[in-house]
Amino acid sequence: xxxxxxxxxxxxxxxxxxxxxxxxxxxxxxxxxxxxxxxxxxxxxxxxxxxxxxxxxxxxxxxxxxxxxxxxxxxxxxxxxxxxxxxxxxxxxxxxxxxxxxxxxxxxxxxxxxxxxxxxxxxxxxxxxxxxxxxxxxxxxxxxxxxxxxxxxxxxxxxxxxxxxxxxxxxxxxxxxxxxxxxxxxxxxxxxxxxxxxxxxxxxxxxxxxxxxxxxxxxxxxxxxxxxxxxxxxxxxxxxxxxxxxxxxxxxxxxxxxxxxxxxxxxxxxxxxxxxxxxxxxxxxxxxxxxxxxxxxxxxxxxxxxxxxxxxxxxxxxxxxxxxxxxxxxxxxxxxxxxxxxxxxxxxxxxxxxxxxxxxxxxxxxxxxxxxxxxxxxxxxxxxxxxxxxxxxxxxxxxxxxxxxxxxxxxxxxxxxxxxxxxxxxxxxxxxxxxxxxxxxxxxxxxxxxxxxxxxxxxxxxxxxxx
Amino acid sequence: xxxxxxxxxxxxxxxxxxxxxxxxxxxxxxxxxxxxxxxxxxxxxxxxxxxxxxxxxxxxxxxxxxxxxxxxxxxxxxxxxxxxxxxxxxxxxxxxxxxxxxxxxxxxxxxxxxxxxxxxxxxxxxxxxxxxxxxxxxxxxxxxxxxxxxxxxxxxxxxxxxxxxxxxxxxxxxxxxxxxxxxxxxxxxxxxxxxxxxxxxxxxxxxxxxxxxxxxxxxxxxxxxxxxxxxxxxxxxxxxxxxxxxxxxxxxxxxxxxxxxxxxxxxxxxxxxxxxxxxxxxxxxxxxxxxxxxxxxx
Numbered sequence: 048x049x050x051x052x053x054x055x056x057x058x059x060x061x062x063x064x065x066x067x068x069x070x071x072x073x074x075x076x077x078x079x080x081x082x083x084x085x086x087x088x089x090x091x092x093x094x095x096x097x098x099x100x101x102x103x104x105x106x107x108x109x110x111x112x113x114x115x116x117x118x119x120x121x122x123x124x125x126x127x128x129x130x131x132x133x134x135x136x137x138x139x140x141x142x143x144x145x146x147x148x149x150x151x152x153x154x155x156x157x158x159x160x161x162x163x164x165x166x167x168x169x170x171x172x173x174x175x176x177x178x179x180x181x182x183x184x185x186x187x188x189x190x191x192x193x194x195x196x197x198x199x200x201x202x203x204x205x206x207x208x209x210x211x212x213x214x215x216x217x218x219x220x221x222x223x224x225x226x227x228x229x230x231x232x233x234x235x236x237x238x239x240x241x242x243x244x245x246x247x248x249x250x251x252x253x254x255x256x257x258x259x260x261x262x263x264x265x266x267x268x269x270x271x272x273x274x275x276x277x278x279x280x281x282x283x284x285x286x287x288x289x290x291x292x293x294x295x296x297x298x299x300x301x302x303x304x305x306x307x308x309x310x311x312x313x314x315x316x317x318x319x320x321x322x323x324x325x326x327x328x329x330x331x332x333x334x335x336x337x338x339x340x341x342x343x344x345x346x347x348x349x350x351x352x353x354x355x356x357x358x359x360x361x362x363x364x365x366x367x368x369x370x371x372x373x374x375x376x377x378x379x380x381x382x383x384x385x386x387x388x389x390x391x392x393x394x395x396x397x398x399x400x401x402x403x404x405x406x407x408x409x410x411x412x413x414x415x416x417x418x419x420x421x422x423x424x425x426x427x428x429x430x431x432x433x434x435x436x437x438x439x440x441x442x443x444x445x446x447x448x449x450x451x452x453x454x455x456x457x458x459x460x461x462x463x464x465x466x467x468x469x470x471x472x473x474x475x476x477x478x479x480x481x482x483x484x485x486x487x488x489x490x491x492x493x494x495x496x497x498x499x500x501x502x503x504x505x506x507x508x509x510x511x512x513x514x
Numbered sequence: 515x516x517x518x519x520x521x522x523x524x525x526x527x528x529x530x531x532x533x534x535x536x537x538x539x540x541x542x543x544x545x546x547x548x549x550x551x552x553x554x555x556x557x558x559x560x561x562x563x564x565x566x567x568x569x570x571x572x573x574x575x576x577x578x579x580x581x582x583x584x585x586x587x588x589x590x591x592x593x594x595x596x597x598x599x600x601x602x603x604x605x606x607x608x609x610x611x612x613x614x615x616x617x618x619x620x621x622x623x624x625x626x627x628x629x630x631x632x633x634x635x636x637x638x639x640x641x642x643x644x645x646x647x648x649x650x651x652x653x654x655x656x657x658x659x660x661x662x663x664x665x666x667x668x669x670x671x672x673x674x675x676x677x678x679x680x681x682x683x684x685x686x687x688x689x690x691x692x693x694x695x696x697x698x699x700x701x702x703x704x705x706x707x708x709x710x711x712x713x714x715x716x717x718x719x720x721x722x723x724x725x726x727x728x729x730x731x732x733x734x735x736x737x738x739x740x741x742x743x744x745x746x747x748x749x750x751x752x753x754x755x756x757x758x759x760x761x762x763x764x765x766x767x768x769x770x771x772x773x774x775x776x777x778x779x780x781x782x783x784x785x786x787x788x789x790x791x792x793x794x795x796x797x798x799x800x801x802x803x804x805x806x807x808x809x810x811x812x
Binding site: 153154158182183277474485487 | 673773
């Protein structure tokens with residue numbers, strides 16, 4: 048009897064464990080019931096379908112992050128207006144819109160791709176789009192890029208939109224990532240002259256920057272002079288560019304095959320940040336703060352300088368300010384006042400190759416409408432809060448900060464999003480920053496460790512791509 | 515020679531058929547949502563399954579994991595989490611249950627409600643509140659310790675305090691159900707046993723050790739197994755509070771599964787991690803059944 052009971056209890060236990068472990072077993076499995084189709088098969092089917100469906104109505108799915116500012120506070124309302132206008136021109140194309148968030152969207156996309164249920168078209172940034180392109184998931188867009196557009200968009204932006212000689216993202220809006228400064232704080236403490244606002248290009252040196260922070264610390268003790276964050280990879284373009292400029296070191300080498308930021312100067316910059324936390328020049332607890340947390344402090348008027356800002360974020364944050372102050376944009380300081388290197392934010396559209404040429408053609412029409420329609424093209428740009436990717440389209444906003452942001456495009460550099468294995472590379476960045484902030488490594492040691500892991504990931508990604 | 519033909523009772527057959535018919539929906543769900551995903555997870559763990567790539571790699575995912583410093587650190591953190599959390603949950607729950615089970619109905623219901631509240635609240639909401647409590651610059655905890663002259667601490671940004679801070683949150687969300695179960699079990703212990711022991715001048719500790727504890731064994735077994743499994747699977751609290759940091763000091767296997775599958779799209783590697791975790795939980799649960807199950811007979 049006892050043995051039977053024990054047996055039953057064990058069975059019950061195994062069942063319980065099984066039930067509890069569904070999450071483990073199913074995380075990777077819940078949505079993939081079909082095997083990946085081979086690309087050859089896909090192309091044949093796609094061509095056949097296109098021939099048959101040429102004159103038929105087409106239905107496409109558009110997944111969109113909140114790339115456009117919410118209209119009347121309603122997420123997706125502006126996108127619906129775009130679709131309505133698009134349908135007046137192309138009534139045969141039905142567009143199903145699905146709004147996704149920056150937090151959960153990337154995961155949803157990974158699952159959708161793995162389960163062959165990816166959307167047809169997406170508005171996103173190069174970080175993910177180039178990764179998909181390298182994995183042969185996207186349709187090339189070269190046939191829709193005219194010579195005029197090709198010449199009008201700077202090389203640095205095309206590099207973020209292409210893999211090899213093929214274009215996979217249609218660049219639409221851009222903005223340089225810079226620092227945001229609470230100008231009102233500096234006015235109140237009589238230290239406005241410490242900011243580089245009187246210089247046309249607003250460039251400044253590391254020493255000038257330190258003096259500005261020191262002034263805030265001494266004259267406005269309730270305000271945190273500067274921000275830093277290392278909790279997660281979100282917003283890592285800010286910490287990357289900050290250290291790269293403070294240390295006058297490029298993030299990648301010339302042919303984008305290796306990490307180059309592990310220089311003595313960049314290591315010293317990172318050491319300075321750690322010392323800055325102790326000296327109360329940099330926000331404390333930065334190892335457990337996200338870029339969003341730091342920008343929240345800035346919007347609450349508790350932080351003088353934030354390091355992950357852009358004209359787009361400035362526009363989006365205008366209604367989120369919890370204190371009255373004027374925010375202005377400045378580039379990252381450099382050791383000797385050399386020209387800063389700014390990572391561009393780039394937004395654009397890409398098409399998933401889901402094996403249906405009719406859908407690809409319809410998606411191209413939607414992209415063309417959003418980017419180039421005489422009426423909606425300009426409206427769409429303004430709704431993103433960004434600048435046009437095209438050099439010839441300027442003066443969209445009546446705001447001196449936008450005028451400066453347009454000028455700051457001259458400081459654009461090639462961002463690491465173009466490197467092979469970028470998704471994995473960035474997972475090594477913030478833990479190494481944490482290591483420095485915890486005092487477990489010097490700046491140079493941490494950057495060397497990052498470079499070693501990242502270089503391995505780059506090499507592995509290159510090898511995988513070559514298979 | 516007479517051959518005896520065994521006749522099947524039609525009523526018995528009908529009962530048998532009906533029993534299995536009623537079991538069928540649950541069994542169907544079990545097959546579709548438990549058994550199949552588990553088997554599929556095992557299958558995928560032998561593949562390099564990254565987005566649309568599906569390449570057989572044998573045991574490479576497992577070998578890579580055991581050579582991966584971050585995974586080994588996660589395994590260690592997960593073990594620490596379980597070793598510290600499970601006994602604390604048991605001790606705290608028994609202490610609370612012992613303190614309230616003889617109180618009047620109103621007081622008992624009140625305390626049960628108070629301790630059960632986190633169990634029925636959203637983990638995300640609770641974690642966000644704790645995030646503010648632990649905030650390095652404006653957190654309530656630093657404010658309170660500051661009243662006694664202590665310097666602010668980065669609770670979630672310090673390797674020494676981050677995991678303990680996670681454990682504190684985990685305990686608040688884990689004690690609700692055990693307290694309810696222990697209160698119910700304590701109420702089922704015949705008071706005559708305790709009265710008899712008291713007449714024999716047994717001390718409170720002797721009564722607890724010789725009467726109450728043995729009679730709580732069935733409840734103990736259930737709570738220990740469930741709390742262990744839930745602690746092994748702790749994910750949301752870590753994702754929201756620390757994202758596995760600082761420097762992997764709060765990274766767990768379950769967080770690693772999420773990161774590999776959903777952030778990096780390495781479903782094969784994530785499945786291998788899930789299978790390793792499942793095996794570990796299976797072994798520990800078996801040990802728990804063997805250890806605590808032997809006394810479950812009253």
